[in-house]
Amino acid sequence: MQRFEVPDIRQIRVAGEEAGPYGIASGPDGALWLTFVRNGRLARLSPEGDLREFPLDSAECRPTVITPGPDGALWFTRYQDHRIGRITVDGALRDFAVPTPGSGPYGITAGPDGAVWFTQMNTDRIGRVTGEGEFAEFVLPVAGAFPAAITAGPDGALWFTLNQGNALGRITVDGEIALYPLPTPDAAPVGIASDGDAVWFVEIAAGQIGRISMDGRIEEFPLPDRTAKPHAIAAAGPGDCWFTEWGAHRIGHITAAGEITSYDLPSTSSEPHGITVDPDGAVWAALETGDVVRVARP
Numbered sequence: 001m002q003r004f005e006v007p008d009i010r011q012i013r014v015a016g017e018e019a020g021p022y023g024i025a026s027g028p029d030g031a032l033w034l035t036f037v038r039n040g041r042l043a044r045l046s047p048e049g050d051l052r053e054f055p056l057d058s059a060e061c062r063p064t065v066i067t068p069g070p071d072g073a074l075w076f077t078r079y080q081d082h083r084i085g086r087i088t089v090d091g092a093l094r095d096f097a098v099p100t101p102g103s104g105p106y107g108i109t110a111g112p113d114g115a116v117w118f119t120q121m122n123t124d125r126i127g128r129v130t131g132e133g134e135f136a137e138f139v140l141p142v143a144g145a146f147p148a149a150i151t152a153g154p155d156g157a158l159w160f161t162l163n164q165g166n167a168l169g170r171i172t173v174d175g176e177i178a179l180y181p182l183p184t185p186d187a188a189p190v191g192i193a194s195d196g197d198a199v200w201f202v203e204i205a206a207g208q209i210g211r212i213s214m215d216g217r218i219e220e221f222p223l224p225d226r227t228a229k230p231h232a233i234a235a236a237g238p239g240d241c242w243f244t245e246w247g248a249h250r251i252g253h254i255t256a257a258g259e260i261t262s263y264d265l266p267s268t269s270s271e272p273h274g275i276t277v278d279p280d281g282a283v284w285a286a287l288e289t290g291d292v293v294r295v296a297r298p
Helices: none
Strands: 002-004 009-013 021-026 032-036 041-045 051-055 063-068 074-078 083-087 093-097 105-110 116-120 125-129 135-139 147-152 158-162 167-171 177-181 189-194 199-203 208-212 218-222 230-237 240-245 250-255 260-264 272-277 283-287 291-295
Touching (some): 021 283, 032 272, 074 105, 105 158, 116 147, 208 230
Parallel strands (some): 021 063, 021 272, 147 189
Antiparallel strands (some): 009 291, 032 041, 074 083, 083 093, 189 199, 199 208, 250 260
């Protein structure tokens, strides 16, 4: 592994530590969209660097993960008050209550069926919501698994991590569920992303990056720093994935061959969480200490 500070890395202040930038997504309007998990706000960072904030109706709702929806809007989870939110690129907000009480929605992604799919961390369910707010919920065949992140796979199904179930899950748009146990015990998978060929995921407790092929074969790639706590992952293309090292204040990259490069961030206590790739190929991460960071591809 190479680890060095990259000259074309830029850190931008977007909030105080009391806001807690957490989720980040590249929007259909060319801007970056952020969740401020600690003060109940969303933010839009334009390509020119202009920042606009959108207060939600509850400062304690804990907006967490955000994703582009299939309808040209951004969709996000509200973990604390168990709602799914939607914001247009013009800032119009709506939200929908998840039917199961206390669900703890966390991960969210656009599905191949025109709906939005999300995880229910507290109640071991996968949810689906349409643009009109119609819900379907699917109970997982395991208890206490803490479904975390979710992504649309290259096979037309949805793939998700089971943080305390030490497994990956796959659900079809018809609700058929299959589980794939991880080789490493107590790996605690969190982030997950599709690169168009396979599905990649991070193991926060094991300090590893994983890949599962569409035939169910799992490979694991240990990080040289097994204490780095990889948290979120995003794909720029086949075999071209970027991830946050929450415990080590770095951004990492992995190739299809499992070659890992890690980039130190300017701040030594930055807490990188969400990560995304913009249309120009630059990598952006949300730092819970109040910044976003942009890493231009070397």
